[in-house]
Amino acid sequence: MTFPLWAWLLFHAVVIAMLAVDLGVFHRNAHEVCLKEAIACSVVWILTGLVFNAFILLAWGPEPALHFLTAYLVEKSLSVDNLFVFAVIFAYFGVPAAYQHRVLFWGILGAVAMRATFIFAGVQLLQAFHGMVYVFGAFLVYAGIRLARRVEEEVRPEHNPVLRLARRFLPIAPDYRGQRFLVREDGRWMATPLLLTLLVIESTDVMFALDSVPAVLAITPELFIAYTSNIFAILGLRALYFVLAGLIQRLRYLHLGLSLILVYIGVKMLLSDLVKVPPALSLGVVISVLLVSGLTSWAAERHEKAHAGAFPLGEEPAKGKARR
Template sequence: MAVSWWGWVVFGAFVVAMFLVDLAAFGRGGREIPLRRAAVWSVGWTALGLGFALPLLVWRGSQATSEYLAGFLIEKSLSVDNLFVFALVFSYFAVPPALQRRVLFWGIAGALVLRGVFILGGAALLDAFHATVYVFGGFLVLTGIRMARQRGVEIHPERNPVLRLMRRALPMTDDYRGDRLTVREHGRRLATPMLAALVLVATFDVVFAVDSIPAIFAVTRDTFIVFAANAFSLLGLSALYFVLVGMLGRFVYLNVGLATILVFVGVKMILSDVVQLPHWLSLVVVVVTLAAAVAASLAWPPRGRPPSSPPLAGAQREKAGVTVER
């Protein structure tokens, strides 16, 4: 069942309104975010994403609802994985905690727009070339395998090609100037480290969409559901960051769980012409795998892993232009 143009308009307006609420709550001000406040907002945004399943059930039926829930959980989980990278970027640029929320918000908002372009492009490819389904599926399987073989890493954002290009086009100050992205000094327009951090957060999130967009297309081909799952997974990500930033090192088996999910949906996509698995099965696999990964991380933390050095998937390192020091 295709969504009419007015359905897209109404949903788009709702998403914009929610991002404005997110901006009012976390995108402004110069004070640090209390953990309790961040936790309350994070739970609220997650509840909103899950709660969207209820009107979707009335509007589109049970199949669309199960596809949305599976897609939302996959996208939310992969978004959490991206927080590993954001934490390292903020550490490299020494972004003050009070300024991190503005960088997160605008980086995530820009990524949502670009992800919409990715979604439309992916849907067009799948419609025009059926063989694309095997390419997407194979890519997800390879990404999952490489993610499971990850190691702890150190990143060097200055070697990222996007950042190097920006520095060539726009000189940069040595220190922060409040929350300003650029300043004018001695007749020249200069960028601040704030702008550099914002550029990297946005580009990293878009590049990571190369994993997440094919993953959700393995669950559903409905473009509206794909976009809705991405939108709700990104809403409130800034609040979730402040909740998890001190706990990222504890979820040491999260990437193993994500790798399992990527391999599962990749195989499901490759075999879609041979075996049609029930839609609810994807939801069950995602929920059980994530719960097992979190439980294992809390119950059996590996010894000798420094809590401040969260793992980063190898596939993500290479795509983001991250250099590894072993």
């Protein structure tokens, strides 16, 4: 399917306009993003993505619209699983809450450029070499198994190679200078800790893209659908971070749900020459797995709280009484 030039222009016009309003009006001055503001911004970005999905449905029919929605949900879900890393990076650098939105804004813009490059390259590879379907499919199965077997480990930003290079070659200011990334002192430009934070977030996103871009291309090799769904998903990530910052660690089984989705998409890609999976089925699988993993996380937390409330630490249930 060929998408006309005006559709590309419309998409970029919407994105540029929203980003201009976001940075130039609502976040022109640095401030701590409250929960109410974060929820409002997140809802606006999600609704914008859904409206664009409805536009695709009306203009080109149900199949590309289903592909868009499935790819959007997969990318959004994979991004949520990675928000914990952003929180660790902010804590490591001690980034004031008022400046976190600025870092995420420019970090997400860098991610947009990076994802666009990866998606364009991936589509060209799939068109030029059909065998890449099996390479991407096998990689997604491997990534899903790796994610399922993931053990809790400490994220160490200080081991980031980009950060090490920056500290070695860049003059660095000892503390923050407001929301500025660079300052000129004693006749030379110096990087602030805010720029180091941005560099670590950008380099970390490269690893995120290695899983998410093949997953989106496995859902749809159509450039316009893969590109627009991916960009809409990550542009709303900034607001979603401030909504979920305190809840991320409570989604304990999300990584298992995401691993199952990656394996499913990988197997679907490996069998694409033999089996045609309806887009509605893939969308149903993605939504069902996400709901089950979220509800299971919620139920496990409620069970733990109820258990802790019934038997405080160090106490044993009385003999002859059943444990509730």
